[in-house]
Amino acid sequence: MKILVCIKQVPDMESKFKINAEGTWYDGIDLAWRMNEYDEYAVEQAVQLKEQVAGSDLTVLCIGRQQVQETMKKALAIGCDRGVHVADENSHQKDPFEIASVIAEFASDKGFDLIFTGMQSQDRGSAQVGVLIAEMLGMPSISTIVDFAFADGQISAKRELEGGIKALVKTTAPALVTCQLGLNTPRYPTLPNIMKAKKKELLSVEVADLLKVEAKQETAKIYFPEKKGGGLVLEGEVADLADQLIQILKDKTAVLA
Amino acid sequence: MKALLVAEYRDGQLLGSTYELVAFANQLGAESAMFLVGSDSALPQYDGPLYLADSGKYSEFNPAVHKQLLLDVIAKEQPEMVVFAHSSYGWDLAPRIALTLGAAQVSEVVEIVDGVPVAPVCNSKLRRQVKANTDRTVVTLQAGAFGLSDEPSGSPTVEMIDTDSDSAAQIEFCGYEEAEAGGVDLSKADVIVSAGRGIGKPENLEIVEVLAKALGGEYGASRPVVDSDWADHSRQVGTTGQTVSPKLYVACGISGAIQHLAGMKKSEFIVAINTDKDAPIGEVADVLLVADLKQFLPVLTEKVRAL
Ligand SMILES: Cc1cc2nc3c(=O)[nH]c(=O)nc-3n(C[C@H](O)[C@H](O)[C@H](O)COP(=O)(O)OP(=O)(O)OC[C@H]3O[C@@H](n4cnc5c(N)ncnc54)[C@H](O)[C@@H]3O)c2cc1C
Numbered sequence: 132m133k134i135l136v137c138i139k140q141v142p143d144m145e146s147k148f149k150i151n152a153e154g155t156w157y158d159g160i161d162l163a164w165r166m167n168e169y170d171e172y173a174v175e176q177a178v179q180l181k182e183q184v185a186g187s188d189l190t191v192l193c194i195g196r197q198q199v200q201e202t203m204k205k206a207l208a209i210g211c212d213r214g215v216h217v218a219d220e221n222s223h224q225k226d227p228f229e230i231a232s233v234i235a236e237f238a239s240d241k242g243f244d245l246i247f248t249g250m251q252s253q254d255r256g257s258a259q260v261g262v263l264i265a266e267m268l269g270m271p272s273i274s275t276i277v278d279f280a281f282a283d284g285q286i287s288a289k290r291e292l293e294g295g296i297k298a299l300v301k302t303t304a305p306a307l308v309t310c311q312l313g314l315n316t317p318r319y320p321t322l323p324n325i326m327k328a329k330k331k332e333l334l335s336v337e338v339a340d341l342l343k344v345e346a347k348q349e350t351a352k353i354y355f356p357e358k359k360g361g362g363l364v365l366e367g368e369v370a371d372l373a374d375q376l377i378q379i380l381k382d383k384t385a386v387l388a
Numbered sequence: 389m390k391a392l393l394v395a396e397y398r399d400g401q402l403l404g405s406t407y408e409l410v411a412f413a414n415q416l417g418a419e420s421a422m423f424l425v426g427s428d429s430a431l432p433q434y435d436g437p438l439y440l441a442d443s444g445k446y447s448e449f450n451p452a453v454h455k456q457l458l459l460d461v462i463a464k465e466q467p468e469m470v471v472f473a474h475s476s477y478g479w480d481l482a483p484r485i486a487l488t489l490g491a492a493q494v495s496e497v498v499e500i501v502d503g504v505p506v507a508p509v510c511n512s513k514l515r516r517q518v519k520a521n522t523d524r525t526v527v528t529l530q531a532g533a534f535g536l537s538d539e540p541s542g543s544p545t546v547e548m549i550d551t552d553s554d555s556a557a558q559i560e561f562c563g564y565e566e567a568e569a570g571g572v573d574l575s576k577a578d579v580i581v582s583a584g585r586g587i588g589k590p591e592n593l594e595i596v597e598v599l600a601k602a603l604g605g606e607y608g609a610s611r612p613v614v615d616s617d618w619a620d621h622s623r624q625v626g627t628t629g630q631t632v633s634p635k636l637y638v639a640c641g642i643s644g645a646i647q648h649l650a651g652m653k654k655s656e657f658i659v660a661i662n663t664d665k666d667a668p669i670g671e672v673a674d675v676l677l678v679a680d681l682k683q684f685l686p687v688l689t690e691k692v693r694a695l
C-alpha cells in the first residue's frame with residue numbers, strides 16, 4: 132500500500148512575532164520552528180497504517196525552505212520511509228490553492244492509496260489544502276477525523292463536530308483524510324531511529340517543476356490586532372501579584388466574599 | 389452584491405450559525421438567498437428565497453451530493469459570494485465548491501474592513517487582510533464573529549431542489565455518536581480554574597485543582613490537556629467541549645485559541661496566568677498576570693486559604 136503524508140513547518144506559536152519589511156507576512160528570522168501540530172497526528176496515523184499493512188511504503192512531503200528538512204527528519208525518524216522536499220523559498224506567499232496544486236501534481240502519477248494531511252496549519256489555518264488535494268485528484272476525502280480504522284480497502288473514520296459530537300463515516304481507498312488534534316498519541320522519535328533516519332532518502336524537487344497554476348488570493352497586509360477590552364496586565368514578583376489579584380477579586384467579584 | 393448563504397442542519401435541527409450568516413449579509417448590505425439540506429419542519433426564520441433539499445433523501449452529511457445540489461443553485465442564482473460558517477460542515481464543503489467555481493476561498497473571516505475580509509494568523513496573534521484575485525469568492529465565517537444584532541424573524545420562500553447525481557456519493561454516513569455523558573457539569577460552577585498545556589506535565593494539574601477547591605470551584609481544561617488524557621473530556625472548555633459562563637474563570641497556561649475562547653469568553657470575570665505577555669487570552673482577560681503558573685499558583689492558593 133502506498134501512503135503519503137503532507138506536513139508543514141510552522142513557527143512555535145509562543146514566539147514573539149515581528150512583521151516583515153513588506154508588511155505582508157511575519158518575519159521568518161529568530162523564530163523556533165516545529166511540525167504543524169495537526170500534522171503530528173497525521174504522521175502518527177500514517178505510520179500506524181504502514182505498520183498494520185505489510186509491504187507498505189510511506190512518503191512524507193513538505194513544501195518550504197531548506198530548513199523544513201529538519202522537521203522532515205523528525206517524520207522520517209518516527210517511521211516515514213522516504214521524504215520529498217519541494218524546495219520553495221516563497222511557500223509562505225503561496226495560497227492554499229497553489230500549495231494543494233503542487234501536492235496534487237506530485238501525487239497524480241504515484242498511485243497513493245491513502246493520503247494524510249492535518250486539518251489545518253497553525254499559522255495560516257485555512258483548513259483547505261487537504262480537501263483541495265483530494266478534489267484535484269478526484270478521490271473522496273474525510274475531514275477533521277478523530278478516529279481512523281482501515282480494513283480490506285475500507286476506511287471507517289469519525290469526524291469531530293461541534294460540541295464533541297462525532298459523525299461516523301465510511302469510504303473506500305484511494306482516499307484522503309485530514310487529521311484533528313487528539314486522533315492518536317504521537318510517538319517520540321527514539322535516538323536509534325533518529326540515527327537510522329539520517330540514511331533514509333530525502334529527495335529535493337524544485338517547486339517550479341510542479342507549480343502550474345496561479346494564486347487565487349494574496350495577503351494584502353498583516354498586522355497585530357488592536358488590544359481591545361483594556362484588560363489589566365500585571366508583572367512582577369509572585370507574592371505581590373497574588374496580593375494584587377486578591378484585592379482585585381475582592382473589589383470586582385463576589386467569589387471571595 | 390449577491391450572497392448565497394449555506395445554512396446548516398444537524399440531527400433534525402437547524403443550527404444557530406445560520407443566523408450569523410444572515411447577520412454577515414446584512415452587515416455587507418448584500419442581497420441574499422439561502423441554501424439548506426434540511427427539512428421543511430425546521431425552516432429558518434429568514435425573509436428571502438430558500439433552496440431546500442431534503443436531508444432524508446440526501447443525508448445530513450454527504451459532501452459530493454451536497455456539493456452538486458449547491459452548484460446547481462449557484463448556477464441559477466449567480467452569487468458573487470458563497471458564505472459558509474467556519475464549522476465542521478463549512479470547512480469540509482467550502483473548498484469543494486471554491487475549486488469547482490475557480491473562486492478564491494478566504495477561511496475563518498472575522499471582519500470585513502473596507503470590503504476586504506480579515507482572517508486570523510498564528511493562533512490569533514496576528515491578523516491579515518486577504519485580497520481575492522477572483523471576481524467570485526467563497527468565505528467561511530469564524531463562529532461568533534458576526535453576532536446576531538436582532539432576533540431572527542421572517543419566513544422564507546421555499547423552493548425544493550433535487551439532483552439525480554447519486555453516483556457522486558463517495559462517502560457513507562453511518563450516524564452520530566454523542567459526546568460522552570457523565571463527569572462534571574462545569575456549567576453549574578461559579579468559579580472555574582482551567583489548566584492549559586502550559587502546565588507542562590500531568591503532575592502539575594494538582595496545583596490547578598487545589599486552587600479551584602480553595603476558591604470553591606471546579607477545575608477545567610483546554611483541549612491538549614484532555615487529548616493527552618491528563619483530564620476527563622467533561623472538563624474540556626471550548627467549541628468541542630463545554631460552554632461556560634462562571635462568575636470567575638481563571639485560565640492557567642492557556643494561550644487563548646478561538647476554539648477555547650468560544651467556550652469561556654462570556655464568563656463574568658476572567659483572569660489569565662501566562663508567561664507570554666502577548667498571549668491572545670489577553671484579549672478577553674480582565675487581568676493578565678505575567679507569571680510562571682508553577683510558582684504563582686501555590687502562592688495564590690496559600691493566600692486565598694489564609695483569608
Ligand atoms: C475544530 C477545533 C476544535 C477545537 N476545540 C477546542 C476546545 O473545545 N477547547 C480547547 O481548549 N481547544 C480546542 N481546540 C484547540 C485550540 O485550537 C488550541 O490548540 C488549544 O486551545 C490550545 O490549548 P492551550 O492554550 O492549553 O495550549 P497552547 O496553545 O500550547 O498554549 C499554552 C500556553 O501556556 C503558556 N505557558 C507555557 N508555560 C507556562 C508556565 N510555566 N506558566 C504560565 N503559562 C505558561 C504559553 O505561553 C501558552 O500561551 C480546537 C481546535 C480545532 C481546530
Ligand SMILES: Nc1ncnc2c1ncn2[C@@H]1O[C@H](COP(=O)(O)O)[C@@H](O)[C@H]1O
Pocket residue numbers: 137138139140167169170173192193194195222227230247248249250251252253255256257258259260261
Ligand atoms: N507547505 C506545505 N507543505 C506540505 N503540506 C502542507 C503545506 N501547507 C499545508 N500543508 C498540509 O495541508 C494541511 C492544511 O493546511 P491549511 O489548508 O494551510 O490549513 C496541513 O495540515 C498540511 O498537512
